[in-house]
Amino acid sequence: MKAITFSEYGGPEVLHVTPLPEPVPGPGQVRIRVRVAGVNPVDAKLRSGLMSKQIPLSLPAIPGSDVAGTVDAVGEGVTALSVGDEVFGWADTGSYAEAALATKVVRKPQGLSWDVAVALPVAGEAATRGLRLLNVQRGETLLIHGGSGAVGTLAVQLALQAGATVIATASPAHHDSLRAMGALPVSHGPGLVDQVKALGLEPRPDAPHGIDAVFDVAGKGALPDSITLRGSTRRILTIADPQAFSLGIPFSAGTPKDRSSDDLEALAGLATSGKLDVAIAAHFPLEEAARAQALIMEGHPRGKIILVVNG
Incomplete structure (x- = not known):
């Protein structure tokens, strides 16, 4: 599979397209054929090394958490999801890739677009x-x-x-x-x-x-x-x-424990019913992840920046 990786901390230029073997889901995980991936400011901060003390990475690393796509393999103990289900949520292995493993995902409502789905988990x-x-x-x-x-x-x-x-x-x-x-x-x-x-x-x-x-x-x-x-x-x-x-002001950094399937489904319900407007700022192909991160570092886009992977 193709994935975006970085082997050293630095600017967007350290991001490269890399051929990698497809990951194999472990217990409780599904493998997702990634349709779209979300780009977040924290992706750029992690890549730059700005958060290396708080969140040390094992390099090379694949950026990204927001993921939406189709389940194409399930690990041991997974009973709520099946191959072919359209899902969105948080990637365990990095979402800037053609395939990603995930533990916390939910089914995508039929009336929810892929763009809106991938804009919801992290934000x-x-x-x-x-x-x-x-x-x-x-x-x-x-x-x-x-x-x-x-x-x-x-x-x-x-x-x-x-x-x-x-x-x-x-x-x-x-x-x-x-x-x-x-x-x-x-x-x-x-x-x-x-x-x-x-x-x-x-x-x-x-x-x-x-x-x-x-x-x-x-x-x-x-x-x-x-x-x-x-x-x-x-x-x-x-x-x-x-x-x-x-x-002396609280700084809140999200952790995997904060990820709630119930909250994600509630947000999806609001978006599907038109009660939540989800703005999309820009789309980039996977290969242009560096441009996407450069844009988000400028701090001016209104809404979500999205990488189109298999779409």
Whole structure:
């Protein structure tokens, strides 16, 4: 099979197309003939070596976690899935490949496109985890940093559906799409505090500027402003900014234990019924994985970047 691998840490140029033997599923695993794979910022961070201390890799490695395709082999003990089932979820062996092994996948609903299916696992888990950890409640106001990306667009919609008011940072080019979802857009960077204050939110005892919680999915240095807007470090969470450790703010990194089939099926149900808009930013063939990662490193695409593998 063809796979994208890297044998050393570095820029996108270290990614290469490599012929590899097809993996054999072990107990509890299925092998997936990959139709599409999702590209996430963490893929680029792992490839660059930026997270080598937190998540050391055995090189050469195949990037990627989001996977969608058709089961073509099952391992011992697998009874819920069969050869021929269309599935999506998280790859165990890296999804930038023509075949991947997976333990946590669910069947793809017939009305769900391949693009939307592969956009849900990593981004959906991160968005759901963040909102749960912050315990966002109906009637509260949530500030989301990075509201136009793959995680951000899902977090915005899920928070709105939970009854929260959502303020979302993004570049001006994405403000209209955030308004269409029901969020209040503001621009990230200098002047953020003044922009939020200008919205005239009602102050409350635990929210002096009307912000009940902050969810940072962008990692662009907005945590100090978040502390100012919250009046403390309470109920601020980031999944992207390592400055959190020096500021006393929780940093949440997803683990395999956080992956929930029930949550994934619920997200798929919302998307299939039209209650969750999943934005797709760009498609690339597998062989152009380096271009896909270069684009996601720029930090400007709205929605998911997808590698088309067997499609």
